[in-house]
Amino acid sequence: MMTNAAPVSGRIWSKRRCNASRPPADAPIPTTNSASSMELLLFGIGLGSPLAYEVNRQTQFYPKKVPHESKKGIYRNEINRRFSTTAVEDSGRGDPLPSDAVEPAPSSGFRRADAAQASSEPVEKNFRPFRAIPFESVSCYSENNYVSTKEGGELMNHGVFITGTDAGVGMTHVASVLAAALQRRLDENGGGRVGVWKPVQTGVRDEAPLPDSAKLVLGSGLPIRESETFSYAFPDRVVPWMAAQRIGARISISQLAEEGLSRLAACDRLVVDGAGGLAAPLTDRRVVADLAAALALPVLIVARPGIGTVNHTLLTVAYARGAGLRPIGVVLNGYRDGQADIMEENAMMIERFADVPVIGKLPWLPGAPASGDDWSTWRERWADVSSASLDLDKLP
Ligand SMILES: Nc1ncnc2c1ncn2[C@@H]1O[C@H](COP(=O)(O)OP(=O)(O)OP(=O)(O)O)[C@@H](O)[C@H]1O
Ligand SMILES: C[C@H](N)[C@H](N)CCCCCC(=O)O
Ligand SMILES: [Mg+2]
Incomplete structure (x- = not known):
């Protein structure tokens, strides 16, 4: 259940506070090995959960054991509560969307053992995900917030939502390169702060390669903590909806939208690294495009350079426009010798x-x-390459 009643004191993170808490320019860039132990205890703390978590010393933010039976929001990065302006009591399944977008919640949270039951639930036919969450509903997220819908509309001018024509095309790579380039440009023009945000990431495990949140921090070189760059992390490298369902969790689009608006207000440029592509499901009825639409952000499409990319890119652009999104550009990523x-x-x-x-x-x-x-x-090698290869003037 989401309670909209009381704003949480101290949760509103204004631009002023954001700047005040920014580390000095000469501070060492935090890496995955430098966060304090308090910052590592992201899951469960503050929720009254009796579960103890082993902190992964490699990635330092994901619990080694995923307690599938927990009902509390163990899958949600609670550090990001600072971006939340409303008191949120997590049901363990995420929250229903407001107004007519409310979806019937299952009577009990999905658990791994209940997968058969979950999959036997009736499937809505002819479901059109992005029609179900009109932009006006964003105002619901702003009710107790200093970000009004109007301001939210203006905020879209300094954020960009990175998506791609497929998983693995280089979305996170382009997001980090772009964030670094934008920060460089701000530094050269009187200063300002670039933020990066990974709303949902999957495939986060001890033995896995670096998660996207780590790549965003290390690849951009921004003086930010990895623990503050992501909101949901799931162990299985699958579509986010399934990754959540496999551990009995549910992604809350309304919470992500609220958080995203606060993040937009808290920095001068925000680079959002999507997941999988615009049509990748985040919940049983929401896809990545719904999140981009709720944030009212323009989308930048990362695509492969070679054969097949024209079709994939045109399809992605058409899907984006169908969802009411504004595609502002395409980045062809990773061309090799002979492909020019x-x-x-x-x-x-x-x-x-x-x-x-x-x-x-x-x-x-x-x-x-x-x-x-x-x-x-x-990063140094990329700084030269990217400044010659990206036309930042075409971005908002
Ligand atoms: N231009 C590039 N040059 C060299 N390596 C690259 C380039 N673009 C991407 N890579 C590498 O390719 C791999 C996939 O890139 P990346 O993780 O950015 O893809 P993605 O689209 O974000 O994938 P996912 O769907 O898993 O989030 C990474 O190992 C990354 O370092
Ligand atoms: C696992 C990967 N890193 C992505 N974040 C999520 C993958 C979404 C895949 C979408 C699809 O299968 O069409
Ligand atoms: Mg990625």
Whole structure:
């Protein structure tokens, strides 16, 4: 259940506070190995959960044991409560959407053992996800908030939602490169703060490669803590809805929208790293496009440079527009030797048929660090490449 009644004292994170809490420019960039122990206890603390969590010393934010039977919001990064302006009592399944978008919640939370029961529930036919969450409903999230819908509309001018034509096309890579480039440009023009946000990430495990939240921090070089960059993290590398369901959790779009608006207000530029692509399901009836629409953010589409990308990109642009989103650009990422000609042809066709500018053509730069080491060298190499390859003037 979500209670809208009392704003939580001290939860409103204004721009002023945001700047005040920003580490000094010469502070060491926090890495996954430098967060304090308090910052590591993200799950359960503050929720009164009796469960004790083993903190993963590698990624330092994900509990080693995922307590499937927990009813509290163990899958939600509670550090991000600072971005929440309303008191939230987590039901363990996330919260229903307001007004007519309210969906019938199952009588008990999904558990792994209940998967058969969950899948036997009636499936709504002809379901059109992004029609069900009109932008006006964003005002619900702002009721007790200093961000009004109108201001929220203006905020879209300084945020960008990164999506892609497929999983693995380089969305997180482009998001971190873009964040670094935007910060550099702000620094050269009187200062300001760029934020990065990963609303939902999957495949976060001890043995897995770095999670996207870590890549965003290490790849952008921004002086921010990884623990503050993501909201939901799930162990299985699958579609977010399924990843949540597998541990008996449910992603709350309304909480993410509220959090996103507060994050937008708290920095000068916000780069949001989506998940999977616009049509990737986040819940049983919401897809990534719904989140971008709730935030009213323009979308930047990351696509492959070679064969197949024209079709994938035009489909993504059409889907974005159908969802009421504004595609502001395409980045063709990872072209290799010998691919320049086909990439240029593809860029021309994408611009012609989709009427969206190709604002970046990023080469494949081998040698991305697999672990947390050597990122500063990698970033320096990328700074030169990306400043020549991205047209930031085409962004809001
Ligand atoms: N231009 C590039 N040069 C070199 N390596 C790259 C480039 N783009 C992406 N990569 C590498 O390719 C892999 C996939 O990129 P990335 O994680 O950004 O993809 P993604 O679209 O965010 O994937 P996911 O769907 O898993 O979130 C990463 O290991 C990343 O470092
Ligand atoms: C696991 C990966 N890192 C992404 N974040 C989520 C994958 C979404 C896949 C969407 C699909 O299967 O069409
Ligand atoms: Mg990614």
